[in-house]
Amino acid sequence: MNWTGVDTAQGHGSLLISGARVLDPYGELHRPPVTDILVEQGRIVALGGEAHARGRSAQPFDARGHLITPGFVNAHCHSHDMLLRGLFEQKSLESWGMIAFPFNWPSRGAEEIALRTRAHGIECLLGGMTTIQDMVTLVDFKQEHAEAVVDAYSQTGIEAVIAPQFSDLPGVAGIPFAEECFSASELAALGGGVDFEPVAEKLKSIFKHVSAPRLSWALGPVQLQICSDDALRWTADHSAETGLRIYTHLYETRSEAVLARHSLAADSGSAVRRLARLGIAGARLTIAHGVWIAPDEIRQLAEAGVGLAANTVTNLKLMNGFAPIRGYSDEGMTIGLGCDNSSASDAQNIFQAMKTFALIRAMQSAADDESAASEAFRAATVGGARLLGLQDEVGRIAPGYRANLAFIDVRGPAWRPFNSAVRQLVYGEPGSGVSHVMVRGTWVVKERKSALVDEASLCRELDQTRDRMQRDLEDVWRKAAGFGRGYAAVARRVADEPLGFDARSLKPPAN
Numbered sequence: 001m002n003w004t005g006v007d008t009a010q011g012h013g014s015l016l017i018s019g020a021r022v023l024d025p026y027g028e029l030h031r032p033p034v035t036d037i038l039v040e041q042g043r044i045v046a047l048g049g050e051a052h053a054r055g056r057s058a059q060p061f062d063a064r065g066h067l068i069t070p071g072f073v074n075a076h077c078h079s080h081d082m083l084l085r086g087l088f089e090q091k092s093l094e095s096w097g098m099i100a101f102p103f104n105w106p107s108r109g110a111e112e113i114a115l116r117t118r119a120h121g122i123e124c125l126l127g128g129m130t131t132i133q134d135m136v137t138l139v140d141f142k143q144e145h146a147e148a149v150v151d152a153y154s155q156t157g158i159e160a161v162i163a164p165q166f167s168d169l170p171g172v173a174g175i176p177f178a179e180e181c182f183s184a185s186e187l188a189a190l191g192g193g194v195d196f197e198p199v200a201e202k203l204k205s206i207f208k209h210v211s212a213p214r215l216s217w218a219l220g221p222v223q224l225q226i227c228s229d230d231a232l233r234w235t236a237d238h239s240a241e242t243g244l245r246i247y248t249h250l251y252e253t254r255s256e257a258v259l260a261r262h263s264l265a266a267d268s269g270s271a272v273r274r275l276a277r278l279g280i281a282g283a284r285l286t287i288a289h290g291v292w293i294a295p296d297e298i299r300q301l302a303e304a305g306v307g308l309a310a311n312t313v314t315n316l317k318l319m320n321g322f323a324p325i326r327g328y329s330d331e332g333m334t335i336g337l338g339c340d341n342s343s344a345s346d347a348q349n350i351f352q353a354m355k356t357f358a359l360i361r362a363m364q365s366a367a368d369d370e371s372a373a374s375e376a377f378r379a380a381t382v383g384g385a386r387l388l389g390l391q392d393e394v395g396r397i398a399p400g401y402r403a404n405l406a407f408i409d410v411r412g413p414a415w416r417p418f419n420s421a422v423r424q425l426v427y428g429e430p431g432s433g434v435s436h437v438m439v440r441g442t443w444v445v446k447e448r449k450s451a452l453v454d455e456a457s458l459c460r461e462l463d464q465t466r467d468r469m470q471r472d473l474e475d476v477w478r479k480a481a482g483f484g485r486g487y488a489a490v491a492r493r494v495a496d497e498p499l500g501f502d503a504r505s506l507k508p509p510a511n
């Protein structure tokens with residue numbers, strides 16, 4: 001492939017891409033036609049015959065043998081624990097968190113934060129994801145750590161909406177029956193809460209002083225059960241004032257639903273009613289997971305315009321169950337797909353996310369489901385774009401949209417014979433077929449390698465950092481093991497509580 005001329009485009013010149021089948025989420029999904037794409041100033045300006053006619057003096061790019069899709073949107077992920085991939089087998093969320101949550105670790109330096117962020121961004125790009133929503137934990141909200149994240153992402157060329165995660169209540173507020181299941185010393189060791197006002201000030205300072213092209217900020221109340229009403233009201237007000245979007249985790253586990261029933265009497269035991277009462281449930285809010293949710297709560301979220309970031313792989317890995325995907329989609333909610341924590345799902349891989357989403361959706365359907373693959377593809381593109389407020393900018397291959405493109409090599413066996421682009425993409429493509437990726441008209445991946453970051457030295461640094469982390473990791477494991485008895489007691493109590501529905505069952509939702 002001749003990249004020499006193409007490099008001069010770098011988002012500024014014009015480029016005529018030809019010879020590839022082009023898969024737009026609202027176009028022909030099974031046998032999309034070979035179509036020219038004209039890119040100028042980082043945007044798609046014309047397609048087909050018009051692109052060909054207007055692009056005579058543009059740099060040509062021969063994309064024969066490829067399927068071009070919009071750059072995928074990773075609608076929910078966490079860069080902070082990418083160094084912990086591969087450390088766990090199946091584990092409950094609570095015991096996983098003891099090891100994976102940054103608060104349980106000694107504080108990390110800006111250099112390590114930059115490294116893990118760069119690696120996370122590169123992994124997403126190599127897998128065809130051009131735009132991501134990162135709920136990142138920055139312990140103590142240090143500005144230099146926020147700068148490390150922003151600089152690292154900028155080096156990779158990825159687009160990111162970054163929500164620094166925050167909470168103010170003690171961790172035990174999120175654990176049902178904590179007082180009964182843990183000793184006094186264990187409760188003390190699980191940590192106290194913090195004053196929210198300084199947290200809000202630090203967040204506002206980061207939003208004001210740290211910025212870069214292609215990156216933007218959002219609000220990330222981490223889990224509702226450890227955020228006070230005051231913190232959530234501030235979140236709603238700040239979002240209304242600034243337009244910043246809000247991302248949070250909701251009903252990921254059975255224990256969270258049990259906790260809501262016990263602790264939210266004023267909201268009839270519903271975390272969704274609490275969201276509505278505090279003014280936070282609206283079109284700028286996306287919830288991640290939504291596994292242990294009752295049908296009437298889905299309806300309330302849909303009526304409020306809230307979106308869902310589904311994380312099907314993590315929900316299986318952490319043994320939480322199946323989000324009622326059909327229920328959300330029947331209510332008309334916008335659905336995007338996330339790859340979530342690298343320590344929980346082990347990979348930032350949108351193809352795994354699409355495939356599990358499609359399979360679970362089909363199992364929840366009352367009859368044959370002819371659109372599971374299409375809906376998975378749309379969730380991974382236009383759905384995610386909507387959740388990031390970027391529906392007019394990314395997620396489609398159409399004039400006016402950013403030139404965020406993933407080129408998938410379809411010359412291999414997974415693609416022969418070529419029967420359906422969308423089905424072979426969702427069910428057959430592992431992700432290794434992504435050969436080139438463009439963000440805003442600039443090449444960020446060429447021939448399966450980052451165009452902007454030296455991968456060999458990145459890998460060397462990752463290996464060295466992992467070696468340095470070994471002692472900390474052993475300490476964290478040891479400390480976590482001390483809470484094993486208490487968490488097992490909580491799990492037994494939670495399992496005994498009736499909820500009236502079972503998110504571990506794959507039956508079609510009963511409405």
Ligand SMILES: [Zn+2]
Nearest residue numbers: 249288340341
């Ligand atoms: Zn998450």
